Amino acid sequence: MAIQPLAAATLPISSPRKPLLAVIPARNEGGTVVEVIYGVMNAIEGDVLVVSDASDDDTARLAREAGARVIELPCRLGAWGATQTGMRYARRHGYRLVLTLDADGQHHAHELPALVAEQRRSRANVVIGTCSERLSAAKRVAWRYFHLLTGIGVQDFTSGLRVYDRRAIRVLASPQASLFDYQDLGVLMLLRRKGLTLHETPATMSPRRQGGSRVFSSWLMVARYMLHTTVLCFAQFETRRRRMRRIERAA
Amino acid sequence: MTAQITSGLISLLLAGAILYMVRRDHLHGSYALWWLAVAGAILVLGVFPPVIDWLGRVTGISYAPVLPITIGIGMILMRLLKMDVDRSRRERQIRRLTQKLAILEDELRELRHDAGNATQQGAAEMPRTAARR
Numbered sequence: 001m002a003i004q005p006l007a008a009a010t011l012p013i014s015s016p017r018k019p020l021l022a023v024i025p026a027r028n029e030g031g032t033v034v035e036v037i038y039g040v041m042n043a044i045e046g047d048v049l050v051v052s053d054a055s056d057d058d059t060a061r062l063a064r065e066a067g068a069r070v071i072e073l074p075c076r077l078g079a080w081g082a083t084q085t086g087m088r089y090a091r092r093h094g095y096r097l098v099l100t101l102d103a104d105g106q107h108h109a110h111e112l113p114a115l116v117a118e119q120r121r122s123r124a125n126v127v128i129g130t131c132s133e134r135l136s137a138a139k140r141v142a143w144r145y146f147h148l149l150t151g152i153g154v155q156d157f158t159s160g161l162r163v164y165d166r167r168a169i170r171v172l173a174s175p176q177a178s179l180f181d182y183q184d185l186g187v188l189m190l191l192r193r194k195g196l197t198l199h200e201t202p203a204t205m206s207p208r209r210q211g212g213s214r215v216f217s218s219w220l221m222v223a224r225y226m227l228h229t230t231v232l233c234f235a236q237f238e239t240r241r242r243r244m245r246r247i248e249r250a251a
Numbered sequence: 252m253t254a255q256i257t258s259g260l261i262s263l264l265l266a267g268a269i270l271y272m273v274r275r276d277h278l279h280g281s282y283a284l285w286w287l288a289v290a291g292a293i294l295v296l297g298v299f300p301p302v303i304d305w306l307g308r309v310t311g312i313s314y315a316p317v318l319p320i321t322i323g324i325g326m327i328l329m330r331l332l333k334m335d336v337d338r339s340r341r342e343r344q345i346r347r348l349t350q351k352l353a354i355l356e357d358e359l360r361e362l363r364h365d366a367g368n369a370t371q372q373g374a375a376e377m378p379r380t381a382a383r384r
């Protein structure tokens with residue numbers, strides 16, 4: 001057998017720029033994941049990646065049979081850990097856009113093209129699909145509080161429906177983003193610190209068919225989450241002037 | 252038994268245990284150095300308690316015995332903080348390794364799949380090429 005040139009040996013994947021990767025983090029979502037995959041495949045042009053967060057059920061098998069690319073995490077990393085795996089996959093394979101959505105079927109696939117188009121139009125690094133009707137009282141209170149604390153004007157900061165461009169993918173695939181637990185404020189704060197732009201666009205969402213919100217399931221959880229995120233805000237805190245100066249320096 | 256013998260025995264026991272662990276190579280690099288220093292300090296203070304009184308006079312603390320306790324607790328806190336920093340770093344590493352492992356596993360799966368297809372094709376083509384010869 002002929003010896004392969006080194007470049008071919010070290011780069012097993014041919015990486016022409018691929019347009020879009022839909023990342024679906026899933027943990028025990030066997031009941032809905034297939035429908036979600038078909039929905040995405042019918043709605044948009046691009047590859048579908050399901051990251052199974054150490055699922056105990058047959059999520060991975062069903063997703064694979066439905067035609068999605070499936071990555072199975074050997075131990076549980078949480079919603080963000082799974083999503084970041086998708087980011088790293090996208091970076092490794094040279095995707096230009098990453099679209100994330102939940103595997104529980106609460107996001108409507110037919111709205112995805114509009115979300116991607118909104119990213120093209122606004123040229124924002126991150127586009128967040130916000131469902132304003134779904135915002136519960138707890139979320140509204142939390143939003144006011146975090147808006148005061150961080151100045152980030154995003155309403156639905158826990159929305160899993162987002163589009164990230166290449167710059168955002170690069171930031172979020174980095175080790176710096178590896179200690180977050182949810183795809184929420186911590187992620188947004190990091191992106192803003194790196195000088196990336198956030199944009200929100202309305203989206204409709206159906207109520208979850210299985211399980212409740214991981215973050216806002218009870219007031220005790222909300223309290224815990226608020227405390228946790230406050231600490232995160234403290235760690236990431238930076239005055240507006242300092243941020244502008246840093247961004248100017250980088251530019 | 253005098254107080255000096257008691258404290259001397261205790262310090263010998265502690266320092267001995269530490270030295271044993273370091274010798275057995277149970278501690279990694281900088282940790283071993285830290286613990287050797289701790290063992291040294293315990294030995295000096297335990298066997299020669301007057302050192303504490305001298306330290307008290309030097310630092311102006313009237314009740315000298317409180318000095319090693321305060322410093323000791325301070326150092327324990329520092330150590331705990333360092334441990335949590337290390338644990339966070341490790342958590343980050345473990346998460347990234349887990350992700351990388353899963354991504355590589357996926358690539359391996361694809362390569363195997365491709366290789367499987369290739370050998371199947373090869374097997375199917377074999378009789379034809381043999382017949383042509």
